[in-house]
Amino acid sequence: AKVxxxxxxxxxxxxxxxxxLAYLELEADLRTAIAxxxxxxxxxxxxxxxxxxxxxxxxxxxxxxxQRGFVSPASFIPIAEETGxxxxxxxxxxxxxxxxxxxxxxxxxxxQSLTISVNLSGRQFSQPNLVEQIExxxxxxxxxxxxxxxxxxxxxxxxxxxxxxxxxxxxxALGVRLSMDDFGTGFSSFSYLxxxxxxxxxxxxSFVSNMSKSVKxxxxxxxxxxxxxxxxxxxxxxxIETETEMKSLQAKNCEYGQGYFFSxxxxxxxxTLLITKTLQ
Ligand code: C2E
Ligand code: CA
Ligand code: CA
Ligand code: CA
Numbered sequence: 053a054k055v056x057x058x059x060x061x062x063x064x065x066x067x068x069x070x071x072x073l074a075y076l077e078l079e080a081d082l083r084t085a086i087a088x089x090x091x092x093x094x095x096x097x098x099x100x101x102x103x104x105x106x107x108x109x110x111x112x113x114x115x116x117x118x119q120r121g122f123v124s125p126a127s128f129i130p131i132a133e134e135t136g137x138x139x140x141x142x143x144x145x146x147x148x149x150x151x152x153x154x155x156x157x158x159x160x161x162x163x164q165s166l167t168i169s170v171n172l173s174g175r176q177f178s179q180p181n182l183v184e185q186i187e188x189x190x191x192x193x194x195x196x197x198x199x200x201x202x203x204x205x206x207x208x209x210x211x212x213x214x215x216x217x218x219x220x221x222x223x224x225a226l227g228v229r230l231s232m233d234d235f236g237t238g239f240s241s242f243s244y245l246x247x248x249x250x251x252x253x254x255x256x257x258s259f260v261s262n263m264s265k266s267v268k269x270x271x272x273x274x275x276x277x278x279x280x281x282x283x284x285x286x287x288x289x290x291x292i293e294t295e296t297e298m299k300s301l302q303a304k305n306c307e308y309g310q311g312y313f314f315s316x317x318x319x320x321x322x323x324t325l326l327i328t329k330t331l332q
Contacts, residue, residue: 257291
């Protein structure tokens, strides 16, 4: 059947062309975005479920494009990753996040033990000079290594487990901390988790939001938390949106939480306000 005079093949080919063009345009915009400083870091508090105090922030990148408006990291990070632009962008993110935490620690005496969590991408993780780069950034920004927490996903470490373990141990030797992000969503690394020198396990939002749906989903979250504790990791639950979820996680001995129930990711000024209001 013909659609507006074109064969199905032609329609398909045109669509592919349009997609390829859109991709190239996005890549071009992304390339200039770094030079034009269109990126900004937002910060989402990570909260102790026992005391309610902020223990750290996760940095989350934002792109304010003059042409496109706000672009979600979920759509541009994968392209930055494919094109290699994540290397300069990732370095900028790390440096910016470390600098901000150093500024907060210098500004507020009660911020010394706060951590800044920074997401690493797969491509960054396989950069040969990653350890040296992080060491250099810590030096330049004058941030204590133990204040930096790197968020690493399962897929990044499951590619080559042995190599990943060596790299993770080198990062640990710098003094930085490590979080396993989005745990349980990828190809499951349950059987490998004990071999990775993680300080923290982050329970993915999908598990947290499903908790209220059934007793079985509750059991999954309980199991993940118990596993983490037995491996001497602490646990951050992501995507907590309700008091019920928060209470339920607290009852399961989950130490930390993050989510809209506490705060959305906010800009530097608002994060500073949160620090001055809630931490004394
Ligand atoms: P992620 O690392 O799992 O980050 C958590 C995402 O969940 C963030 O989305 C955050 O805004 C969102 N979130 C937090 N609490 C809630 C909640 O209660 N409910 C809901 N519905 N969402 C919540 P965001 O900022 O859009 O980032 C999406 C993903 O993009 C991140 O997932 C991460 O994979 C990637 N990303 C963001 N910033 C960076 C970065 O600086 N570097 C790299 N490599 N990736 C980043
Ligand atoms: Ca993360
Ligand atoms: Ca996550
Ligand atoms: Ca996620």
